[in-house]
Amino acid sequence: MSKRPSPVSPTVDFDAEGVQHGFLKLPISTDESAWGAVMIPVTVINNGPGPTALLTAGNHGDEYEGITALLKLSNTLRAEDVRGRVIIVPIMNVPAATAGKRTSGLDGGNLNRSFPGNPDGGVTEQIADYFTRELVPMCDVALDLHSGGRTLDILPFAAAHRLDDRDQEAHSLAGAVAFGAPVAMMMFELDATKLYDTAVESQGKTFVTTELGGGGTTTPERMAIAERGVRNFLIHYGLVEGTLETPAEPQVYVDMPDASCYVQSEHSGLLEMVFALGETVRRGDVIARVYDMTRTGSEPVVYRAQRDGVLVARRFPSQLNMGDTIAVIAQVVDSLER
Numbered sequence: 001m002s003k004r005p006s007p008v009s010p011t012v013d014f015d016a017e018g019v020q021h022g023f024l025k026l027p028i029s030t031d032e033s034a035w036g037a038v039m040i041p042v043t044v045i046n047n048g049p050g051p052t053a054l055l056t057a058g059n060h061g062d063e064y065e066g067i068t069a070l071l072k073l074s075n076t077l078r079a080e081d082v083r084g085r086v087i088i089v090p091i092m093n094v095p096a097a098t099a100g101k102r103t104s105g106l107d108g109g110n111l112n113r114s115f116p117g118n119p120d121g122g123v124t125e126q127i128a129d130y131f132t133r134e135l136v137p138m139c140d141v142a143l144d145l146h147s148g149g150r151t152l153d154i155l156p157f158a159a160a161h162r163l164d165d166r167d168q169e170a171h172s173l174a175g176a177v178a179f180g181a182p183v184a185m186m187m188f189e190l191d192a193t194k195l196y197d198t199a200v201e202s203q204g205k206t207f208v209t210t211e212l213g214g215g216g217t218t219t220p221e222r223m224a225i226a227e228r229g230v231r232n233f234l235i236h237y238g239l240v241e242g243t244l245e246t247p248a249e250p251q252v253y254v255d256m257p258d259a260s261c262y263v264q265s266e267h268s269g270l271l272e273m274v275f276a277l278g279e280t281v282r283r284g285d286v287i288a289r290v291y292d293m294t295r296t297g298s299e300p301v302v303y304r305a306q307r308d309g310v311l312v313a314r315r316f317p318s319q320l321n322m323g324d325t326i327a328v329i330a331q332v333v334d335s336l337e338r
């Protein structure tokens with residue numbers, strides 16, 4: 001049985017030439033607005049034949065580096081600078097961004113755990129469904145900008161995934177490297193089933209994701225990485241002309257081969273990190289201590305690295321709950337190709 005058409009309606013014409021600013025409108029009915037709509041901002045820049053790039057951020061509402069970079073790009077990218085079409089959605093999950101949270105303020109949904117979506121589901125599933133069935137099929141290449149939000153701080157990187165289609169993987173990896181972040185990564189996801197990444201990759205599209213910092217804020221350094229990276233992405237895939245801008249320091253390649261890269265807490269308490277982002281760790285090194293906040297005279301629980309590598313992510317708040325990711329350790333490699 002086929003799904004009904006998406007309830008989302010765009011106010012832009014995706015085939016029209018020039019620059020358009022509008023919305024993806026999703027009807028909702030709440031106590032505050034009986035006949036309301038979730039208004040998702042969208043910009044379409046179309047200039048003749050060429051590839052289509054879909055640029056997204058705000059998949060989670062507290063990841064501001066990507067949101068800010070794409071809002072700025074939507075204000076500055078001109079039609080005459082583009083060959084083909086660029087679709088910019090700076091805030092995919094508007095209800096989450098409005099609430100200043102990772103997940104939706106309307107239904108509590110995590111958009112990046114809701115794909116491929118459902119037109120008859122809640123607000124979050126309906127947004128996911130529209131991207132899966134309407135926007136993703138339009139594109140040739142897709143870039144989804146993430147960061148750590150309020151609960152993680154992450155060494156800025158662009159990443160691709162291991163895919164069954166080696167050509168698709170190589171094309172995506174080339175874009176991750178060209179993005180020009182300090183780190184390029186082959187990323188391992190703990191559960192990729194309902195990710196936007198998987199929804200895009202399963203349609204055979206070239207896909208690059210990022211993690212560009214965190215802490216629920218931005219810094220000038222990380223904004224520069226984000227803005228440079230988006231432009232490099234468009235240059236690499238032939239949508240705008242220009243020369244790739246490389247990082248000041250040599251780019252580091254890292255691989256996440258399996259789940260041992262993740263260090264997750266089995267205790268609640270106060271977190272003390274022993275290593276800083278970007279530092280090298282060895283298997284067996286103490287990377288964190290967790291203190292019991294309910295009593296004195298209690299020795300901390302020690303967490304050790306399960307592998308050699310570099311610390312690429314860490315929990316940002318010091319207060320820790322059981323199950324939280326404390327750290328992510330990735331393996332430094334000479335090449336990400338296979």
